[in-house]
Amino acid sequence: xxxxxxxxxxxxxxxxxxxxxxxxxxxxxxxxxxxxxxxxxxxxxxxxxxxxxxxxxxxxxxxxxxxxxxxxxxxxxxxxxxxxxxxxxxxxxxxxxxxxxxxxxxxxxxxxxxxxxxxxxxxxxxxxxxxxxxxxxxxxxxxxxxxxxxxxxxxxxxxxxxxxxxxxxxxxxxxxxxxxxxxxxxxxxxxxxxxxxxxxxxxxxxxxxxxxxxxxxxxxxxxxxxxxxxxxxxxxxxxxxxxxxxxxxxxxxxxxxx
Numbered sequence: 125x126x127x128x129x130x131x132x133x134x135x136x137x138x139x140x141x142x143x144x145x146x147x148x149x150x151x152x153x154x155x156x157x158x159x160x161x162x163x164x165x166x167x168x169x170x171x172x173x174x175x176x177x178x179x180x181x182x183x184x185x186x187x188x189x190x191x192x193x194x195x196x197x198x199x200x201x202x203x204x205x206x207x208x209x210x211x212x213x214x215x216x217x218x219x220x221x222x223x224x225x226x227x228x229x230x231x232x233x234x235x236x237x238x239x240x241x242x243x244x245x246x247x248x249x250x251x252x253x254x255x256x257x258x259x260x261x262x263x264x265x266x267x268x269x270x271x272x273x274x275x276x277x278x279x280x281x282x283x284x285x286x287x288x289x290x291x292x293x294x295x296x297x298x299x300x301x302x303x304x305x306x307x308x309x310x311x312x313x314x315x316x317x318x319x320x321x322x323x324x325x326x327x328x329x330x331x332x333x334x335x336x337x338x339x340x341x342x343x344x345x346x347x348x349x350x351x352x353x354x355x356x357x358x359x360x361x362x363x364x365x366x367x368x369x370x371x372x373x374x375x376x377x378x379x380x381x382x
Contacts, residue, residue: 127188128370134191135363138165141194142356149344150353156207157237157310158342159199160349166195201301204343206335212269213240213248216340219332221295224321225254227311232257234296234321236340237310242266248277248293252309260291273333275326295331296321 142163152158170187206216215238217223227233235250243249246263248256260277262269268280270287275294278287298304303317314320327333 126370126374127190129367131189131191132363132366132370134168134193135366136360138163138192138194139356139360139363141197143353143360145197146349146353146356149349150346153342153344153346153349155310155342156239156339157204157235158344159201159236160342160344161197161199163197164195165192167191168193198302199304199306200343202343204341206338207341208338210337212271212336213242214238214337214339215240215271215293216335216338217295217326217332218335219330221297221324221326221331222312222321223250224257224294224296225250225311226257227254227307227313231313232321233307233311233313234304235310235312238339254311256293258291258294260293262290271334271336273327273335275334293326293334294323295326295334296323297329297331298322 145161145163149160152160168190170189173186173188203217203219206218217236217238222234222236223238225233225235233254235254237250239251240248240256241251241253242262242264243253243255246261248260248262250256262277262279263281265282266279267282268287270278270280271293272278275292276289277291277293279290280287298314298321299319300317303315303319304312305315305318306312324331
């Protein structure tokens with residue numbers, strides 16, 4: 125009977141983790157470039173009924189599971205919809221790829237958030253102050269900044285005249301995006317699973333083009349999240365009922381001994 129208590133407890137634990145993940149998705153539904161998370165489950169070790177753990181009795185074909193565990197918490201990198209802002213420093217990747225930026229500690233990090241600013245030194249940076257790589261200096265006196273689909277950045281300054289190319293926004297991709305490590309703030313770092321960043325140009329080698337005046341919306345879909353939330357809640361409630369039933373059966377067994 126104790127098995128039922130412990131098995132149901134594992135179910136409650138993973139469903140709580142699922143609810144936590146859904147809550148984070150819903151909290152970031154309006155965060156540009158946010159990628160929703162998903163919890164993957166796996167069944168835990170089995171043992172043969174009537175045999176000590178780890179010593180399966182071949183004469184007994186019945187096996188008892190020991191519950192469920194969390195296999196992984198992964199990001200789903202499906203693209204979000206592009207939202208038109210008409211702001212010249214808002215850019216979005218139309219397809220695969222990441223921007224490379226300098227993290228707070230100076231190391232490379234990667235993002236799909238395209239809300240840019242011109243920092244105090246005249247470089248293109250994310251709204252959080254991470255300088256876009258390679259460093260693109262547009263200056264503090266730029267009247268007009270144009271970003272082409274292939275990533276070229278053109279600037280017309282206060283002196284007037286034609287626009288001059290000052291750099292090119294480069295994109296990177298990874299062999300396995302599921303291996304990227306989330307840092308928060310729409311930033312990611314590579315891991316052994318993701319492999320190193322593969323540098324390329326926008327619109328080439330499978331990388332998406334760049335759309336100026338657009339932002340990529342979160343890929344969280346409210347209806348899907350609410351359905352998943354209700355399913356997780358029902359599963360949690362069912363495991364609570366299993367614990368209550370197992371507790372009542374234990375109580376009845378104890379009463380028989382009196």
